[in-house]
Amino acid sequence: MNYTPEELRSICLKRSIFDGYNKKQVNNLLSLIDEDYSRVIKENEEMKSKINSLNEAIQHYKMLEESLQHSILVAQHTSEQIKVxxxxxxxxxxxxxxxxxxxxxxxxxxxxxxxxxxxxxxKSEIFSFKSKTEALLQAQMEILKQISIE
Incomplete structure (x- = not known):
């Protein structure tokens, strides 16, 4: 049974006639408190263990985040170098x-x-050839004219 602090304060133990408080009732109450206290201690230890595990996981993820950020920076630098x-x-x-x-x-x-x-x-050779050919033809014409006259 889980007692709250208010419940513990409101518990009223009966007194027996000769021995003061009723031993059986006190022992039962102490047994229940012991169980609750033991369970709370166990839960507390489990919680501490879980907190430690979660802190380790957080540290792992922080390191992973730093690694990823570093990788991103390297990738950005590399892409800038490639661009340049x-x-x-x-x-x-x-x-x-x-x-x-x-x-x-x-x-x-x-x-x-x-x-x-x-x-x-x-062009110069053609002109020269034309000129020589014209001169040759004129010479031939002169020869032909002389042949016809005689």
Missing amino acids: NACEKARLITSEAEINATKLLEAANLEVVKSKGKLEEI
């Missing part, structure tokens, strides 16, 4: 592409200049 490296690599690729494009344009312009030079050379 990717931006740098993109800048280098763009720069290299611009340099290659400039070289290609210069090579193409040089090829155009060479082609124009070759075109002018061919």
